[in-house]
Amino acid sequence: METEPDQPSTASTASTASAASGNPAPAKAARVRLKRKMHMEDALQCIGLNCVAQIEANLPGVLAQDAESLHQMRVGLRRLRALLDMFDGLAPLPPELQEGLDWLSGELGAARNWDVLADSTLPAITGIHTEALQAAARERARQLHRKLLPALQSARHAALMLELNAWLRGRAWRPEAGLRPDDPLARPALDGLVPLVRKAHKRLRRRIGALDRDDAAARHRVRIAAKKARYAAEFFRDLLPRKEVKAYIQCLSRMQDRLGRLNDLAVAQELLPVLENSGHAHDAAFARGHAAGAAAAHAGYLRKPLRAVARLKLA
Structure with missing residues (x-):
């Protein structure tokens, strides 16, 4: 499993409660395994499905309002968007899927910012007692975690994940006649x-x-x-x-x-x-x-x- 150093991963009260109650553990990014004989479209499919799997694996934890699961779901989404950006000139994502990923990214961001404020930034401040501020920030985070639930339980989210999987598994970037030998994805x-x-x-x-x-x-x-x-x-x-x-x-x-x-x-x-x-x-x-x-x-x-x-x- 790879570590994710993008920002501090301090466990919040929600994460601790989640672990104690037996809720699903946060899923970090699994190591991508590529074979040396793969072609470029094989690599795109393999890496894309790896990213989608991380997003999906963290959904139960996010629905349980676990802060670290939300962080790891966002990491999976960022990894997927970075991959699609890399391959944009070779296998452009359909506009409706791009719009869906933008929507999901926007939904996930606000709660994570308050989690980090409460559990990482405020505890490092000296000169005052920050317990009351941390409690207030955690309450804001809890409200935003609850606000996420309808979006992640919506038909729009379910359709987005189904369509992403179908696009990757079906190699829907291919023209009807298949890849030409000189197509960069065939390299x-x-x-x-x-x-x-x-x-x-x-x-x-x-x-x-x-x-x-x-x-x-x-x-x-x-x-x-x-x-x-x-x-x-x-x-x-x-x-x-x-x-x-x-x-x-x-x-x-x-x-x-x-x-x-x-x-x-x-x-x-x-x-x-x-x-x-x-x-x-x-x-x-x-x-x-x-x-x-x-x-x-x-x-x-x-x-x-x-x-x-x-x-x-x-x-």
């Missing part, structure tokens, strides 16, 4: 993966080169590009040089840890005013200032990991 995966991995890394290097480290939105764009580059390496790791791909993934993961912490602090500054206006004015304002100061301090330590990633070469 051996060993050859075809190189342009995709290089494209993901070049995009990351461009964003690093243009980055203003004090710009939260720009840092987030680098973080997204780093995730896509890391996912590309993880997807194809069985076909890449073992030593190089391991070092590549580890280096990206370290940078993502830093960027993830900064993103959590930026999100905290957006959410805390809600608590300021609901009976926690002093403590929430203090916490917001603390988050802003911590973000400024952490941003100063980005130079070295960014340079290390920019120097990487994988394929």
